[in-house]
Amino acid sequence: MSRRKKKHHHEDHVDESWLIPYADLLTLLLALFIVLFSMSSIDAQKFNAFSKAFNQIFAGGTGVLDFEAPMPQSENDTKVNPKEEPKQEDIDKDQQELQDLQKKVNTYIHNKKLEAKLGTKLTDEGLLVTIRDNVLFDSGKAEVRNVDLNIATEISGLLVMDPPRNIIISGHTDNVPIRNANFESNWELSVMRAVNFMKIVLRNDKLDPRWFSAKGFGEFQPVASNNTKEGKARNRRVEILILPRFQD
Structure with missing residues (x-):
């Protein structure tokens, strides 16, 4: 009789250790569903709250249900705010500024x-200032000549604007192959000319480097035919593109 009781007592004991990982899994799934549900209209404040909760869950801390709810969602939060289109008067003012700068x-x-060495052109991309390469560089070289440093410095003064604009400096070459100790291609030469010229320009402490970038296009964006000496000379250039504040 005692054996049966002992055996019966053993059968009544149920191992419930499986409930722990099961509960953790449910908690994680709940957190995931909350995050997915909120993604359609989530803002920075809500994201921070959910991120904090989610990180705490994976770190073994408090569950997601123990966190305070995010700020109440306003009526505007349910709508996606489209990108505000610039007013025509702002676009006209922007173009007038570029014309004045030109x-x-x-x-x-x-x-x-x-x-004969510099030129400007107002395009859909912005104000383009073109500098012939023989103004700044010796043939096959990427360093701005000492005798031309003053030109680069004076040009930098023309680029001081309030508020500032994004400016792209690009290098271009003709299609005559180059291969020397410093450069294996026209592309490399054009990149370094743009970078070195930009360095001179940015010696002006009134210019913020964050608004500048440099590119090299090699011979791949010619403005004239490379079949003539004059055309090749026009293609060897450095360009300064001053971007509009509003772009399509």
Whole structure:
């Protein structure tokens, strides 16, 4: 009789250790569903709250249900705010600023008698200032010549604007192959010319480097035919693209 009782007592004992990982799994799934549900209209404040909760769960800390609820969702939170379109008057003002800047650069070119070496053009991409490579560099070299440092410095002064604009400096070459101790391709030469010219420009402490970038296009964006000497000369250039504040 005692054996049966002992055996019966043993059978009544149920191992419930499996409930612990099961409960953890449910908690994780609940957290996941909450995050997925909120993604359609989540803002920075909600994201931080959910992120904190989620990290605590994986770190073995408090469960997601123990955290305070995010800030109440306003009526506007349920709507996706489209990107605000610029007003036409702002676009017109922006274009007028670029035109005024072009006049300023053209005045500098005229006063310095640099018409054969520098030029400007107002395009859909912005104000383009073109500098022939023989103004700044020796053939096959990427370092700005000492005698031309003053030109780069004076150009930097023309780029000081308030508020500032994004500016891209790009290097271009003709299609004559280059291979020397420093450069294996025109592409490499064009990149380094753009970078070195930008370094000179950014010696001006009134310019913020965060607004500048440099590119090299080698011979792949010619503005004239490479079949003539004159065309090759036009293709060897450094360009300064001053971007509009509003772009399509």
